[in-house]
Amino acid sequence: MWFFTSPKIVFGSGAVEFLASLPTKKAMIVCDRFLAERGTHQVIVEQLAKAGAKVEVFGQVEPEPHIATVEAGVKLARSFEPDMIVGLGGGSAMDMAKAIYALYERPDLTIYDITPIVELNLHQKARLIQVPTTSGTGSETTWATIITEGEGGRKLELAHRDLVADWAVLDPMFPSSMPPKLTADTGADALAHSIESISSEWANPFSDAMGVKAVDTIFRYLPKAVKGDHVPPEVREELHLAAAMAGLSFGNAQVGVGHALGHALGSVFKVPHGRTVGLFLPYHIEYNFSAAREKLGRLAPVLGDSTVRNGRDLAGKVRALWDQIGMAKTIPECAKITEKEFEEKLPLLVERADSSTCVVSNPRIPSSQELERIFRAAWSGAPIDF
Ligand SMILES: [Fe+2]
Incomplete structure (x- = not known):
């Protein structure tokens, strides 16, 4: 039921x-x-x-x-x-x-x-x-x-x-008056909600319908809302509805390890939520793709078959969007911290991500070692194979 x-x-x-x-x-x-x-x-x-x-x-x-x-x-x-x-x-x-x-x-x-x-x-x-x-x-x-x-x-x-x-x-x-940076951060959060919920173990036909539509809209309209001096009202409206649809998607299916990692980084280093979950969205995809290939394949109608054939390609599509709208793809771009500070807090970051309720419906349950590996990869922004 x-x-x-x-x-x-x-x-x-x-x-x-x-x-x-x-x-x-x-x-x-x-x-x-x-x-x-x-x-x-x-x-x-x-x-x-x-x-x-x-x-x-x-x-x-x-x-x-x-x-x-x-x-x-x-x-x-x-x-x-x-x-x-x-x-x-x-x-x-x-x-x-x-x-x-x-x-x-x-x-x-x-x-x-x-x-x-x-x-x-x-x-x-x-x-x-x-x-x-x-x-x-x-x-x-x-x-x-x-x-x-x-x-x-x-x-x-x-x-x-x-x-x-x-x-x-x-x-x-x-x-309508959101500045470009806030538009990018919040749009990234909505995209993370959509893709993480589509890959969730609790995904269902209703949540998928909302999630896939939101992904389509965000890829189409987010660059238009971030770039340019004047954002057309219809662009704002499309993204406003997409964010609510993404909410319906994850509210009925749950987010995943991307949000667990993002919450951990955000709480330890005081970084805005959208920026951290945006940073980890490509890693969420790369980590989960093998276990959620069929679920993420539902994105084919809006992102293309070749994009959803493997995790690296789908994550690459998100990274390309982040390049377009100026989103951070590494931890130093996200949080103004030294590598020493990062290393000192790494056990706490792993502990917080590990204890997040966001991982319960993730397609794979990550070990502490895997979480640490993702955090280390995100320091330099390197893609990761799982
Ligand atoms: Fe979120």
Whole structure:
């Protein structure tokens, strides 16, 4: 028995206006400080005002959102008692909205109870709405949230189907002002979600349909969105929808070792998520190809038969895309660290990648030695044969 979980989705130019049609008394907007200072949330506030809603803004979400920020947000939600919580921003803000939402709905629980095996029974007090402002994380369509714990930056990988939003609002107005570097990083994240989920042991016909479509769109449109002075609105819209589709793909099939490696590097050396998982995507393909040849062959209709005949060729296709959009292909391009610092932290990197839940559905379960080999290859960017 399998499930395909998705929020209801409203998309296209003007999609944000849909919020005015939802009966809402009190809405709490969860966004990061940058968006709050820029006034991006005002677009949402205007629509909610049409519905007659009072609005409270929790504009304190930081990158790599921390458990202490969840607690502050839950405190505000419990005193304000919203019947709508809106996550507005990139993955951090939307992940934060999910965590706040769960603990607002269930004050008897702690964050550690957010696991698939606990009966949460959410969606009793409020609607959860996700409005992405970047085109990459896919958090708007998934049931996972990543929250940082403690001083060491350990990531809690929390998930439950009840964390899926009631509505995902995909309005291309929001990502239209993304600078090229952010466009590249977030697009790389979406491509990693698609390809890793297609190769996953949990891949299924529904997740594949979303993943293959997302790969096709990202290869076609990401270079156009990164290069040039003016990005046509239709390019932004295609990528915005592709990121949500990639979210549906990995949200229903899981990512793999590429994300395990990326999370490890990102948490130890403080590198943006998209840059690290982009770096490891070619290695994900090279490591898994022999075990996932048939699954990755589903990319043939969009990438060509010759590309998916072996891992080196498919990984090469991704590396060529990275060249086009200026993505890092080595660890030193990603993180400003010396080789000595890298060697010192290598055991910790391997330990973190090894303990990631991302590897459970990977086509191959990597050994510590294999993870170390990939990290060392990624230092110089050399392709690797497995
Ligand atoms: Fe990701």
